[in-house]
């Protein structure tokens with residue numbers, strides 16, 4: 327079992343190159359199998375979730391190979407199997423995109439319910455009711471979801487909760503349905519747009535991705551395409567907060583700065599220096615005392631829930647009181663118990679976490695309770711006095727490429743040990 331051992335309080339300095347977006351990759355790789363053809367996907371992050379999908383596609387009968395560490399060639403011409411077992415996908419939640427992709431191409435799919443991070447109820451009812459609106463029959467067989475249809479027909483779908491996964495999944499299925507589908511109250515996250523751009527390159531007809539109404543005119547067939555995934559907004563944000571919390575000076579490169587607007591605004595409000603370029607953001611200590619702020623997580627373009635644990639670390643060492651309101655997930659404060667072990671003062675009351683800033687954190691042994699909680703533990707270790715040992719690194723490896731190397735290059739004292 328791997329652990330990360332961090333000796334804190336080094337000010338991070340230098341440049342970090344951000345990898346391709348995990349949440350776009352886990353949608354776009356399944357989308358590639360909708361073509362009876364070859365797709366090449368570039369700028370993929372080299373992370374466990376992608377490796378898991380790589381293995382799953384090969385088991386389904388696609389020929390999936392790494393051209394290099396960040397590029398996959400996916401040949402789905404011989405893919406026939408539409409059944410994905412629990413063993414294949416137990417570690418990752420986004421396996422649900424295989425439902426939409428297989429349903430689109432084969433009008434049939436059987437996929438075991440997803441695993442992944444555990445922060446509260448993670449239903450897929452909106453995905454399934456969307457498929458049903460397109461004319462699919464949905465059946466639950468124990469842990470397995472089965473969807474099938476004679477043919478899929480376009481429909482008007484209103485989503486009563488803004489869901490990234492349901493928006494993309496319905497987009498996948500509707501791309502190969504007869505007629506027009508409209509998704510109202512659609513999610514607007516950058517990876518929704520990225521998935522739509524990829525599908526359009528494959529010959530789909532999707533308009534409005536990035537707004538809350540998406541209109542999809544179904545096509546009979548999709549063809550192969552070569553596509554480059556967008557940079558990872560959450561990885562970028564994690565390094566931005568790392569720079570802030572260590573009072574360092576870091577240029578976070580290969581990103582789309584507008585994707586970071588909600589975070590940049592909060593950092594400025596706290597008193598952190600932020601400078602934007604075309605494809606980078608520099609985050610630096612501006613000789614100002616950091617002061618607490620209030621943060622409310624919301625769907626894009628609001629403050630991302632996936633940055634909430636990392637932000638809590640920074641707020642833990644800001645002067646005064648901060649209040650976080652988590653509006654997306656109902657159990658996303660599990661990590662606060664770990665953070666308190668490092669000396670943070672956090673009181674969780676329902677959806678709110680009330681944080682009283684302290685002078686500094688003190689290193690100890692903590693666990694990553696999920697992917698982003700794990701990122702938060704690294705950030706806490708980087709700013710804490712003494713040594714922090716982060717366990718359950720497997721969660722972090724799901725979504726961060728070479729995390730110890732990237733932080734190491736910025737001057738962090740961090741190493742991976744097998745225990």
Ligand code: UD1
Pocket residue numbers: 349350352420447448449450451452453454487488489490491492513631632654655656
């Ligand atoms: C995606 C991200 C995840 C992020 C989340 C919110 C991926 C692979 N994962 O997850 O990192 O935290 O967006 O930004 O992209 N909901 C329902 N019914 C459904 C689906 C969702 O009620 O069928 C609710 C959820 O309980 C949650 C909210 O909708 O409260 C948002 O979930 P959703 O956007 O679907 O999250 P994911 O796509 O699973």
